[in-house]
Amino acid sequence: MYRFRLSSDQVQLELVANGNSALLPFQVIGPTTEVAFLEELIEESLGSLTLNPRELFGFLGSDPWVKGAFQAPQVVEGDLNAAASTETSFQRQTLGRKLEQAGVLDIEELEQLLVDYRPFAETQRFGEFLRLNLQVPPQMLDLLLNPALFDEQGFNEKRLGERLVEMGCITPEQLDQALDLQRSKGGRVGELLAELGFISTTTARFFSLAKVNEKGQIDYQAG
Structure with missing residues (x-):
């Protein structure tokens, strides 16, 4: 299982996925408006919410719009070093x-x-x-x-x-x-x-x- 946390002064979101495969379907949990914003941003940027955990965490830590709205992402649960890596496709x-x-x-x-x-x-x-x-x-x-x-x-x-x-x-x-x-x-x-x-x-x-x-x-x- 993987749990990532994004926090700001006003809100906290968690991205959760079960499993250990190379690609996992992530769910965003938190206030409706912020959840919709982050889901749309991820889907437009990465094409899907089914992602490699390491790739998703890297995106959360580098995307300028995520960085502008939240503090640095945290790994609450899961080992990114153990996450199966996949070649980043176009x-x-x-x-x-x-x-x-x-x-x-x-x-x-x-x-x-x-x-x-x-x-x-x-x-x-x-x-x-x-x-x-x-x-x-x-x-x-x-x-x-x-x-x-x-x-x-x-x-x-x-x-x-x-x-x-x-x-x-x-x-x-x-x-x-x-x-x-x-x-x-x-x-x-x-x-x-x-x-x-x-x-x-x-x-x-x-x-x-x-x-x-x-x-x-x-x-x-x-x-």
Whole structure:
């Protein structure tokens, strides 16, 4: 069994899970408003409340919004050293980290957006903030937050250029320009789009390799 405690001057929450497997379903216990806030934050950032205990505890100790609302998390019960470790998948990254790995934001842009977001953290999720402020193409946010929807639309079968146009990363005209260049000099479309300055090489790699798996999650290993 694992029990983690988050405390502030006003409230105390506990995250509880039974079992010793690599992934455990955690339940948040405490006042309704704070429980809903933390559950939504964890699900948006890590994709689920079924998590590796060590991974969850690390998130609670490092997430800026958790740190802004609570003191450092405590292990009330359970041995984190004995918790089975699992390789951190793309799906379990925070939304900001996903956007960075996809080449949509660089680290400096992400850090500035997190600073800008802080005054709204109690009323908006980070994804809502980005959507309302048009900082990221809405299609990109939809893909990262609800990849199963794109699986239904045949995401895995689409070519790189089609994916990039659909995500709002490039225009159809920019794709045509890259395809014309490919016909004249050869090369990969993603590399040519980056060479033309339309996308970053990171974005080209992400959309070349990312797949939606049978669980409706994104499979991707950053290089």
